[in-house]
Amino acid sequence: MLSRTARFSATRAFSSSAASAYKVAVLGAAGGIGQPLSLLLKENTDVTELSLYDLRGTPGVAADISHVNTKSVVKGYTPEQGGIDAALENADVVVIPAGVPRKPGMTRDDLFNTNASIVRDLAKAVGKNCPKALVAIIANPVNSTVPIVAEVFKNQGVYDPKRVFGVTTLDVVRASRFLAEVAGTNPADEKVTVVGGHSGHTIVPLLSQSNHPDLSADKYEALVHRIQFGGDEVVKAKDGAGSATLSMAFAGARFTSSLLKGLKGEKVTEPTFVESPLFKDEGIAFWSSPVTLGPNGVEKIHDNGKLSAKEEELIATAKADLVKNIKKGVDFVAQNP
Numbered sequence: 001m002l003s004r005t006a007r008f009s010a011t012r013a014f015s016s017s018a019a020s021a022y023k024v025a026v027l028g029a030a031g032g033i034g035q036p037l038s039l040l041l042k043e044n045t046d047v048t049e050l051s052l053y054d055l056r057g058t059p060g061v062a063a064d065i066s067h068v069n070t071k072s073v074v075k076g077y078t079p080e081q082g083g084i085d086a087a088l089e090n091a092d093v094v095v096i097p098a099g100v101p102r103k104p105g106m107t108r109d110d111l112f113n114t115n116a117s118i119v120r121d122l123a124k125a126v127g128k129n130c131p132k133a134l135v136a137i138i139a140n141p142v143n144s145t146v147p148i149v150a151e152v153f154k155n156q157g158v159y160d161p162k163r164v165f166g167v168t169t170l171d172v173v174r175a176s177r178f179l180a181e182v183a184g185t186n187p188a189d190e191k192v193t194v195v196g197g198h199s200g201h202t203i204v205p206l207l208s209q210s211n212h213p214d215l216s217a218d219k220y221e222a223l224v225h226r227i228q229f230g231g232d233e234v235v236k237a238k239d240g241a242g243s244a245t246l247s248m249a250f251a252g253a254r255f256t257s258s259l260l261k262g263l264k265g266e267k268v269t270e271p272t273f274v275e276s277p278l279f280k281d282e283g284i285a286f287w288s289s290p291v292t293l294g295p296n297g298v299e300k301i302h303d304n305g306k307l308s309a310k311e312e313e314l315i316a317t318a319k320a321d322l323v324k325n326i327k328k329g330v331d332f333v334a335q336n337p
């Protein structure tokens with residue numbers, strides 16, 4: 001039984017929580033990422049309605065999460081139970097982890113054939129039901145699925161580049177953690193800006209801007225490689241059972257929290273993959289760099305900052321891959337509207 005003091009503080013924490021009222025929809029909510037992400041979002045006091053959509057399983061996930069004693073209401077939807085239109089109605093933020101994950105030996109681009117049409121169809125439903133929502137895309141390959149969502153919204157006449165985000169937060173989380181391991185420090189003190197895209201060589205950590213710009217060449221090369229290919233570590237360790245889910249849920253919840261803070265009028269700056277002017281004249285319409293979030297989504301896109309010669313090289317390599325990844329997404333929607 002709770003003591004009087006414990007009961008008092010529990011009540012106080014609960015009643016002080018409902019500062020904002022936002023509906024967040026998770027599409028793919030019964031999956032490996034979707035379930036822990038939804039749980040973490042249940043703890044977010046800016047969320048008043050959590051709408052969980054998947055092909056199956058979401059009524060059970062919603063019933064389970066709904067017992068957590070925070071204030072938000074949780075509802076589960078499938079195509080047969082409630083449907084996607086109701087799941088998305090009046091959503092302020094839509095997070096999309098729906099899609100298949102990698103198995104060992106696959107690249108993220110190998111997921112394109114399956115995930116492109118999943119993301120296209122979900123984007124159509126978002127454009128129809130909540131065109132003003134902020135949309136955070138987790139489904140891989142992010143470098144192509146984000147342009148797919150943008151093209152679908154353009155076809156529907158609802159595209160607002162300020163509202164479409166590719167989630168690259170896991171790269172930022174990994175960079176902080178891995179740098180702290182090398183430096184023997186607390187990850188909470190290690191902020192690393194990661195720019196570019198979200199796959200292999202398109203992931204560019206800007207370690208020259210971190211607290212440790214002078215790592216030895218060996219340590220630097222190994223660290224950059226680990227940040228760029230961190231996803232492979234998890235795919236290999238899971239041995240056919242999928243890719244990062246728990247760390248991605250952590251990262252996805254953090255990014256969603258930043259979007260909600262922006263909606264409330266707080267200024268938060270996070271790297272995210274958005275339509276960007278930075279390399280547009282080179283045919284690269286999307287790029288991840290630090291973005292300040294606000295009430296309408298993107299408020300300001302920052303440039304990459306001061307770069308070392310090595311980082312200039314990494315960015316050149318990233319750009320060469322990204323051009324192809326982005327075009328693949330755009331062409332897909334043109335050919336399969």
Ligand SMILES: NC(=O)c1ccc[n+]([C@@H]2O[C@H](COP(=O)([O-])OP(=O)(O)OC[C@H]3O[C@@H](n4cnc5c(N)ncnc54)[C@H](O)[C@@H]3O)[C@@H](O)[C@H]2O)c1
Pocket residue numbers: 027028029030031032033034053054055056097098099100101102111115118121122137138139140141142167168169170171198242243244245248
């Ligand atoms: N951006 C990142 O940093 C990052 C990190 C990890 C994983 N991912 C990607 O996230 C995606 C999901 O990974 P996971 O491990 O959760 O996979 P998973 O297979 O465990 O879950 C995916 C879920 O999507 C659902 N789904 C499929 N088609 C759907 C549709 N049309 N409508 C609604 N739901 C649908 C499935 O039923 C399943 O529950 C993968 O593409 C993976 O590569 C991205």
Ligand SMILES: O=C(O)C[C@H](O)C(=O)O
Pocket residue numbers: 101102108140170230231232234235243244
């Ligand atoms: O590696 C993957 O396929 C999943 C995700 O993109 C990751 O970075 O962990």
